[in-house]
Amino acid sequence: MNDHGLGSWPRRRARVAPDDVALIHDGQQRTYGELADRVDRLGAALGDLGVEAGDRVAYLGPNHPAFVETMFATMAIGAVFVPLNTRLAPAELAYMARDAELRALVWSDSLEDTARAVLGDAPTDLRVVVGQPSDAAAHTLEELVARGAIRDMDVPVGHTDTAMLMYTSGTTGYPKGVTLTHGNLTWNVFNVLIDVDVSHDEVTLVSAPMFHTAALNQTFLPTFVKGGTAVLESAFDPVRTLRLIPELGITWMFGVPAMFQALTAAPGWDEADLSSIRAVEAGGAPVPEELIRTYQARGLTFMQGYGMTEASPGVLFLRAKDSLRKVGTAGTPCFFTDVDVIDDAGRSAPAGEPGEVVVQGPNVMRGYWRKGDATRAVLDEDGWFRSGDIAIRDEEGYLRIVDRKKDMYISGGENVYPAEVENALFEHPAVAECAVIGVADQRWGEVGRAYVVLRDGSSLDQAELERFLAARLARYKVPKSLVVVAALPRNASGKLLKKELRRDDA
Template structure:
């Protein structure tokens, strides 16, 4: 087989375990042989729509087996898969489609395609296609099942995953096929993924963690992925009972809701082998809640750009090292450095740098951002950590002003830019503040223009029409002025301190 990338996985898995279940979605089960057949047919259909080696195919919608089918089909042709956050507002999605240059978009019925993007040649709807769109299911079934063996190398781009930066514009992190494979290897070493694992895919697949930390490692190993369209705590309990789930990834918010459920005390959780958490610091009390039930609870640290695993704290250390992000994954190197790039001493804060085969080669169409992100092959995470005497990392702050709300990264510069577009806003600054349910939420400090009368409801409505809901600050404070440095920069540290 000349396809050395992820696109070759369905054929290899179908040969090894054709009749075993690969995906469960609702009442439908898809075997590994089914995935191979459907991905091949879809790849032929995409090729008929003009998709060629290196072209981008985007997917917009909640979790569904079609997400994986589209990914594998794209990779069969040597294309690049672009999963989009379906929670974004229409202008945000339009930008990502245009920036990636996607030629085909596969969308869920509850997600409208962007209007007239120049790069799109075809829109495929999972159901209820609009005029001019293609109906996914009959289109796939009509595809030619003849095997496709397009040459694809490990170092070619496989994914473009959009992650906003401090400039406020999303950046497309490129992950190669090799990045994905090495991340899977690191996971299998840290978590002991088994071929009989039944993995609950409960976090959104457009995020690197759900895709690369659970679905793809499970598929590679020959396990079964039970796919939830979106997170719902009662559905989670139901699926655990029905399918005897063995492995689950979630963010802190999800595990908090799981443990607070009225079903927690009586639910049979004996099938669970591993619970894996990431995306935000995990309160030690929450870890103990799960361990008191005899459950294995692991946590780690990473970024989209590191595919994502950079460090991992295995279960045996999750009590003694509570609050730690763990040690570097097996096939990666991590340093914590001072501004002069010398290594910090024990307990001294510094920036986290990562190097390894799991690290992105750069950002799509952005050589300046790529160059700025690396020093001598080391990726700058923008996160601040300390290291203890045993080499365990503790994330303590961020160089960037990003905060995490319910597992979603929020970048203040992006929200500030949209808020500033309101006619009544003269100046604004946004910080993350603690929140009991979401971990962090946004707080906006707003200076109104002279004579303006806009209130908080109008500002929230303005943002809500243009941004995803989780990006809209829950708290607003109208102020006379923002604290600034002598050079004019806003002193966000003073805002966080209440002054």
């Protein structure tokens, strides 16, 4: 077996325990042996249809066994997997499809209209539907699995080969494809296994979307490599989650703080049986102390971390034993990852002084897809990645993230870059100037607020703003409030002062 990449994992796991359950979805189980056979067949069929090493294959759909099969089959033939965010607008997805120059698109029939709109703007040679196609030119996934012959494809895949493109919004307003190698993803899994103690009998609830780096790379892949069972949920439902935990014996679950908050507010929380859970992990935003105490009262303690797609994503981890003692911090570096806090001169900032978080390690991306200038702006010759986040390191080495140099905010676990929202807002004929910031929100952590200077004689209200942006941006990116101002605060050189807007909002 020449393949040392992730595409070999199903067959390697099947060699060890073919009858163990790999996946559960909607009450249906799939063993490692069954999964390995389907991955082999699908990979062979994709190859027969012309997908070659290095080609990009995208998946558009909710959490489902087809996501897993498409990912592993793509990687097994040396191609590059591109998970697409189902929450994005068709125009955003079409940009990614064109940028990646997709060879194939696999989509769920529940997203047929979205897929058609994307393909209208970014035609793709090979089309595959999970379910029943309405497109006569499309294959079905089951058809490909049935026609593919199990054979040794003998495609040499190493840790330096590209495994995945994960798109992240950028400060320029245009998404960037983060190029992650098989080695990046493997080393990140090592970091997780060290910090979380994932077991071979793990039953992991994966209800956060797998098109995001945390659910896929921090949760699903570590469970898979250890031979545990991943329970794939198409969407997060707090009431259903409270039922699934005792029903399936869930041992590990990941989510953003808003998801864990929703569980505590769901009917049945007080009497829910949570005794099977060994680990509760949160990401995307700091876990409030009140929520930590609520879960501790049920015998559960949060682990939480800080990361980014560019680091596959693990950078810092706050272990369970420190969750209250160091509440508000992001923890210390993951085992195989090095982190520093540097000042404007590039020197390590002393404890107590703010500086930019920089990251180095085998989990750090190769670069941004076909964006050399953007890559060089954040990744130096020694592999140190400039995060753009500002942190303060305490005397024990724990980092507290205090500001975002890039103005990004996080809404319900989703990164939102104001530049992207502002670019879309500028297209409205009533908008002369605009600025978007993140403001605190009890449910989502942060939501957008738009400050707008109107053109003479024009008007704009919240309803019109939402209508206009609905076709251009994902719903979570649309600002939840609008403030019309006579002018935006600027310094003497004309630079926008977003700090003044945040101060006014405080």
